[in-house]
Amino acid sequence: MSMDTEVIRRQFPFLTARGSPCAYLDSAATAQKPQSVIDAMRQQEEMHTANVHRGMYPLAEEATAIYEAARQSVQSFLGAQAPQEIIFTKNCTEAVNLVAKSWGKANLRKGDAVVLSPLEHHSAIVPWMQLAEHSEITLAWVNMDASCAYTVESLRTTLDTVQAKLVCITGQSNVVGVRPPLKESIEVAHNAGALVLVDAAQLCVHHPVNVRELGCDFLAFSGHKLYGPTGIGVLYGRRELLEGMSPFLTGGSMIREVTRKGFSSAELPQKFEAGTPPITQAVGLAAAIKWLGQYPWGEIEAHERTLIETTFAGLQSIPRLRILGSDDPGAISGCMSFVVEGVHPHDLTAILGDQGFCLRGGHHCAQPLHEHLGVPASTRISFGMYNTIAEVQAFLPALEKAIHLLSKS
Numbered sequence: 001m002s003m004d005t006e007v008i009r010r011q012f013p014f015l016t017a018r019g020s021p022c023a024y025l026d027s028a029a030t031a032q033k034p035q036s037v038i039d040a041m042r043q044q045e046e047m048h049t050a051n052v053h054r055g056m057y058p059l060a061e062e063a064t065a066i067y068e069a070a071r072q073s074v075q076s077f078l079g080a081q082a083p084q085e086i087i088f089t090k091n092c093t094e095a096v097n098l099v100a101k102s103w104g105k106a107n108l109r110k111g112d113a114v115v116l117s118p119l120e121h122h123s124a125i126v127p128w129m130q131l132a133e134h135s136e137i138t139l140a141w142v143n144m145d146a147s148c149a150y151t152v153e154s155l156r157t158t159l160d161t162v163q164a165k166l167v168c169i170t171g172q173s174n175v176v177g178v179r180p181p182l183k184e185s186i187e188v189a190h191n192a193g194a195l196v197l198v199d200a201a202q203l204c205v206h207h208p209v210n211v212r213e214l215g216c217d218f219l220a221f222s223g224h225k226l227y228g229p230t231g232i233g234v235l236y237g238r239r240e241l242l243e244g245m246s247p248f249l250t251g252g253s254m255i256r257e258v259t260r261k262g263f264s265s266a267e268l269p270q271k272f273e274a275g276t277p278p279i280t281q282a283v284g285l286a287a288a289i290k291w292l293g294q295y296p297w298g299e300i301e302a303h304e305r306t307l308i309e310t311t312f313a314g315l316q317s318i319p320r321l322r323i324l325g326s327d328d329p330g331a332i333s334g335c336m337s338f339v340v341e342g343v344h345p346h347d348l349t350a351i352l353g354d355q356g357f358c359l360r361g362g363h364h365c366a367q368p369l370h371e372h373l374g375v376p377a378s379t380r381i382s383f384g385m386y387n388t389i390a391e392v393q394a395f396l397p398a399l400e401k402a403i404h405l406l407s408k409s
């Protein structure tokens with residue numbers, strides 16, 4: 001059965017209630033939120049406000065139960081073994097920083113390497129660069145060609161040349177939409193004695209993710225790309241790893257005891273959730289997971305595939321336009337990026353923006369990838385479940401017109 005996008009769209013106030021029509025083609029940056037997510041957060045603020053893991057009165061206990069139920073939703077969304085393996089953070093970036101600043105700082109020694117690829121988002125690169133500034137670890141880069149295919153052979157070659165302790169790997173590129181072969185890469189990394197951190201910020205919106213099937217050690221994502229709110233992200237970590245790690249942020253809520261002499265940390269997951277956590281956002285994230293769970297992945301993926309293929313074919317026929325990365329639309333998911341000879345992405349996206357097409361121009365927080373592709377910036381079109389073929393069909397001639405206009409100026 002195919003997905004009824006009209007039914008989907010009606011659930012998004014942004015798409016129906018705004019005065020001016022707009023084709024939102026920037027879901028890789030952040031997704032629009034369905035009404036049920038907004039309602040769940042509003043209900044939480046209106047009816048269940050109390051801090052969590054503190055008060056003994058019924059309202060406080062209720063708030064704690066709601067917050068912990070949200071953790072269980074994430075646990076089952078990711079197929080994790082236990083709720084203790086789910087840490088709520090501010091976003092995906094903070095989740096990666098937690099691993100770098102806690103596990104990385106304690107476990108990486110002079111000569112150890114963190115393996116990255118040019119596909120990574122800055123949030124999966126810079127925390128390791130910062131760690132390298134203060135230690136003598138190295139960063140090793142997996143080689144890839146212009147198609148941006150991440151191959152297990154290339155990973156193996158990199159692993160053979162360094163003393164790898166961690167492989168940080170994206171599940172899906174936020175620029176060129178390719179997906180590394182995760183399961184095989186994780187196996188190869190483990191065989192070389194390295195742990196694996198998966199950046200699933202883009203992947204988990206477009207494809208089911210099961211941490212136990214993948215066998216990854218850590219996995220990070222953000223709520224706001226998954227039709228949930230901003231202000232919440234998730235770090236999944238294998239329990240024994242998290243148990244062995246020190247807290248990244250310290251203060252209230254994360255302690256077992258504080259004396260004048262020092263402190264001891266609380267158990268998981270509180271150990272990593274210092275201060276008042278993003279309670280309402282956790283509720284919103286659980287509502288987003290519930291909302292998404294109504295639709296079979298097969299239908300979501302089939303719908304998004306049609307969007308990608310239609311866009312790819314349309315872009316390919318535009319003169320002077322180059323789609324970055326793979327020339328096989330079947331290898332692309334969620335988003336694609338392109339450059340147009342003589343036209344700056346900022347100018348292009350500004351003109352298209354004035355006509356109601358929201359898409360992003362720039363480096364998309366992936367400068368090493370742009371360097372790899374030999375361009376400083378690109379224009380990215382990205383999709384959510386609510387996008388339609390009609391939007392793509394309206395976008396393509398608008399793009400051609402904008403290119404024409406900019407080429408004359």
Ligand SMILES: Cc1ncc(COP(=O)(O)O)c(C=O)c1O
Nearest residue numbers: 091092093121123174201202222
């Ligand atoms: C692949 C990838 N990783 C990480 C991030 C960082 O997410 P956040 O800004 O929500 O921390 C993004 C955001 O665009 C992303 O696309």
